[in-house]
Amino acid sequence: MAKAPTSVIGVDLGRYSLKSVLLQKKPGNRYVLTHYAAQIVAEPAETAEALATQLKSLFKEMGGSAKACAVGVSTPDAIIRIIEQPETPPELLREALRLNGMTLLNQDCREFVLDCDRIAPLGSPTEADALGRKRYLVGGLPRPQVTLVGTALQQASNDVSVMQLAPICAFNAFEFAHEEVFNNQAFFLVDIGHTNSTMMVGLKRELILVRNIDFGGKALIEALTSLSGEGREAVLQALEQEDEVMIEFARVAINALIREIQNSIGFLEHRHEETIPKIYVSGGPAKSQALLKVFTEELRLPCESWSAVSKCESTLPANRTAALAEYGIDLNVACGAAAELLKAS
Known part of the structure; x- marks a missing residue:
């Protein structure tokens, strides 16, 4: 069994900006921010080589290293929906969505990498539950984009442990922070x-x-x-x-x-x-x-x-700590991606 990571690089891949954090998990459910970086890019990377170059620059500015890397991807081409369906195992629902996207999502999904998960209600039964349906969160990225991101990170000397949509990372970051x-x-x-x-x-x-x-x-x-x-x-x-x-x-x-x-x-x-x-x-x-x-x-x-990194302890040098006051808000997606992977360990 693979050893659970205690250090994770979280990356926010925006179209016009890139951000990263390096978080460590300590005993007592403590999280420590050791490194971060944020860079503006002139235009979206169209090839794995171009994105790898941008990522290498980002990681060089950030410093530090970790074997685990969690990525949040922001793109207008992403699918993110909440649907209501009879209770279905996620692996079967994924295949149904891929083959019958026009029926279930009003969108052709055959060229997308999809994932889905049941949204478990914690309060009183919803209207959907009363009708025998369950609510599922569906996310997807075009397959070529998934390949591009994975290849670029490999070229930048980091393998992707987890790839998520940026809004889901932000949702997880809010749970982490508040x-x-x-x-x-x-x-x-x-x-x-x-x-x-x-x-x-x-x-x-x-x-x-x-x-x-x-x-x-x-x-x-x-x-x-x-x-x-x-x-x-x-x-x-x-x-x-x-x-x-x-x-x-x-x-x-x-x-x-x-x-x-x-x-x-x-x-x-x-x-x-x-x-x-x-x-x-x-x-x-x-x-x-x-x-x-x-x-x-x-x-x-x-x-x-709000800023997710405000929940973290810090080992940043003084000059980086001062700059964090300006950049902290920008790091929510990257922090949410890293923290969720660390919480699962």
């Missing part, structure tokens, strides 16, 4: 990526809803530059200074995202008679206190950023 909320409350996560945003609603450990929408940090900045007539740097500086005019432009720019969040909150409240006490925001815009304030005012709910 276990009390995760276990006992309803919670709403919003991750604002470069080109799209992911919303996840959870209730007492159970994933209730996951949605992707075509709005990200790029669209937000483009809207602000268009409305203000200013360049990107001027827009960011005005937000930092909480310029009143720029704040009003921000209200307009995030209107579509606010509407989608409100609709998702309404879904939870209607189906489960639960209320959302707070919105947890991650991604680049979550670093702006001005934008978080606008979200709070528009949604009439507290909105705050």
